[in-house]
Amino acid sequence: MIHVFGAINLDLIAKSDCFAPNTSTPSEISLSLGGVGFNVYRAIRTREKRFVTALGEGMAADLVRGQLSEDIAFLKKVPGIDCGVYLAFMEKGNLLLGAASTRAFEIGLNEETLDEALLSVKKGDLAVLEANILPGPLSHLLERLSLLEVPVLFETVSCEKAARSSACLRDLKLVTPTFEEMEALLAPLSPTDENIFSFLKERNIENLVVTLGKQGSIWYRAEGKREIKPHRVLSLPDSTGAGDYFLAMLATGLSEESRSFESVLYSAVAEVEVFLSARS
Template sequence: MVYIFGGISLDIIASKKCFDLGTSNPLKFSIRVGGVGFNILNHLEYNHNIFISAIGNDAFGQLVVEKVRRQNFNIAIQNINTDLNLEDIFKKNDKKLDKINYNDNKNSQSNETQIYEDQPSFKVFGDNFDNNICLIKNDKYQTSIYSAFMEGGNCLVAAADFEIIEKTLTFDIIHPILEKVDSKDICVIDSNLDPEECEKIILFLNSKGCKIFFETISLQKTLRVANILKNIFFTAPDVIEFNALLEGYSNIEQMIRDRNIQYILKTDGENGSILYGLDLKEPIHFKPPEELDVYDTTGAGDFLLSKIIEAFLMSRKIEESINYASEKVVEYLKELNR
């Protein structure tokens, strides 16, 4: 079983070879569902999983759900303000949830989109964990938004509002799900979660003995979790995030020993990546399989982590998993930039 705790968002991406600063740039925007947690789930070719995230009671949340429902996912929506009971989605019987409306009012006569109106009802997850998404709806915050300006394949600047994830994916709220984890499972956490809550979750999962894969996401979010990022199996920061984690240590070996991080993969785009590990005598360098000229690399890091996890689930060694994932990233970028 793979449990993924993290963000889902509406991504608005602008891509251009070179932006003219200080003025409007004519171009086409790409609008899609993103968020690190969702991206990992979406690219993970392994169906025995569950993704936990949060959306707001707004048009952005409605659009996210409408887009996701077109894919092969089972979606349960629980409202934190009215009917939150995460235990319900784990009942081990054939109870079904009837057509869930986005506004949680089955008798509503409004014109709001009936999210499951034209779909058959589905089983509460129970023992069936194939492509499952649990979205906790929180009326107090807006659905997460991520916007990026990609210049020549690199992020020129980006902005993100994931407050709803911080306020909703707390230890107390998701505890019923955490209780289901056992030592054979893999748990994926992204740093959109509040650092204090993230620390509680990691400590609890450590007691379960499962392997934790952690996504650092960005410099600012890496800095937030730098002091609590301990006792995890794998993380893959980019160079800037890596240096932030290394601050205060004389070398990487000291850092991974002190923090008990089994493996850390420093990624550096076209320069490849370097793997450090507690059981490695020396770092392992990975060259990129192919040089690409691309204008958009959004989500490449999330894709890489998903494929590393995927290969690891195939019982491949971590080095083999990274090679496999690196080759898959090339395919992903080619498709993204068609």
């Protein structure tokens, strides 16, 4: 069983070749269900999966709740706060500006809620966590999962959330930061190979995959590092969700006990290229 502990939001994405400052820019604007945790959960390719989240009350929350399927296994209701919203401005396929409001999730996924959700987690399962979880509950959750001997995959989400989560991270199967999020994890140290390897050793992290967008990714583990280049570079108006899809493919592969991490990683990279090419 794969347990995903993460947020669900409304995603509002504006796309343009160029946003003009101090005025409104004609854009293609999409509205959809999103959130790092929900995106990962939705893309995982196994029926043996479970989503743990929290959702507020209000106009946006009602819209989200009306779109959810009945297989959301654990939904904490948070009164008085509306659903989270992610707002992004994509300029020529790159994130120009982004903002997120996840208060309902942050408040709802407290230690008491997590303890209740953890009753269904057992040794041999796999957990996916993301940095929208506040540091206190995150530390509590990681400690409990370590005691249960459940491998954990962690998504850093953003620079600010990576920074606030950094002190909590230890005993992990995988962390998947961007280069900028890696800087935030290590601050005030710089993200040199030496500092990254020290981080892995000190925190007992098996694998760390730094994603570099069109430049590919770098896989770090105790044995060394390996650069992974994309087979082709795509020009897209919107690459939103690619990182979440990547983590979902990794989780899917790692839930198959017979597969090595290397095999799973290269397969996930190929799957993301297919995912992105469908948008080109």
